[in-house]
Amino acid sequence: MGRIGERFAELEAEGRKAFVAYVMAGDPDFDRSLEVVRGLPAAGVDVIELGLPFTDPMADGPTIQLAGQRALAAGMTLKRTLALAREFRKGDRATPIVLMGYYNPIFSHGVDRFLRDAKAAGIDGLIVVDLPPEEDAELCLPALAQGIDFIRLATPTTDDARLPAVLRNTSGFVYYVSITGITGSAVAEAREVGPEVARIKAATDLPVVVGFGIRDPEAAKEIAGTADGCVVGSAIVARIADGEPAEDVLAYVAALAKGAHAA
Template structure:
């Protein structure tokens, strides 16, 4: 098993839900971003989602768009994001890292070269939001062949006819987008999310992790109670955008993780 499967096996054995955090690689600069990422496991993060900055992040709200712009302005690139993973792996060979982003930078790097570099750096999974299942030959299947999980998003508009296609080559976990819209746009309600999670879990043995709009420990607990875990991104990125210190950001993350783990 890879790191993601190992992580969920351990959490299941401990009777705990997963807490997944998102940060944008290179925001506000390489050194600060790396130091925050290094501190995430100690703050209770089970899986790290590392954002790959891109000029046209269509699925992201203003908070993450601005984070990407700051990272790009600071010189962050795909190669530097992979180096960030290598630097992290020098001290942590256990915590799963999922790179989340868009296909254009990967395509420009070259798919085969990217997958080789990602595997060597220590990337465990990919979330590429602008590649639908119909394009699995482009990146999904080659990634799976290299032992890199390809994590697919399901949304409130993914109906029963579409769901099998979405799940077809998904591995690692299923990321359920709790609201219709962009990241950080609204707060999810567990009563609305629960039947959707149950519908997905009836069709797959993969863990279902819920994200978008979770901002507080209470919300993290409420969502984790009805899923296999939760993701927080925009709220953490906003703390960094507000100039909070590394320790203050990690304290904020710790509270969210404790909320999810108390579910």
């Protein structure tokens, strides 16, 4: 069992829901990004999703797109993203890190080389939004062979016919996208999310966490209560974009985590 499995087992034993936070690596620059990432565990974050900047993030809304552009403009690359993870690991060997992004930078780096480098940097899981289950041989299966979890997205349009393919070879947890559309585009509704999460959990023993459309502690509590945890990304990234000091961003994250953990 890797760090992701261990963390969810710990949370289950404690009777707590998971709080997962997404930030874009290198936004607005390497040093300030690292400062925020280093502060996430103390703010109550159970799993860190680290965004990999990319020039064509088709599943992301304006907030995440602009974060990626700022990171790229500041010189962020896949190599520097892994360097940021290595720096974080110098002070934290326990918090799981999931690298979230698109396949092109990984393909350009070379899959075998990427997996070796990611493992050495302390990456525990991958979310690659533009690789469907039909392409598992590209990255999913090699990642699993290296002990790196491959986390799949399920959405409101993932029907019962499609769900088995989505769950096949998925590990770590299942990320349920609570809305149809791009990141940051709507507000999640627990009454709609709950039945969908129950449907997914009936088909897998993996934890299910819910993301997209969560912006305040009350929503974090409500949505986490329908699942095994929740994810907040755009709302955190927006505060970084506004130039808030790291301590203020982390205070906001701590409030969200408190909400999720109260579920």
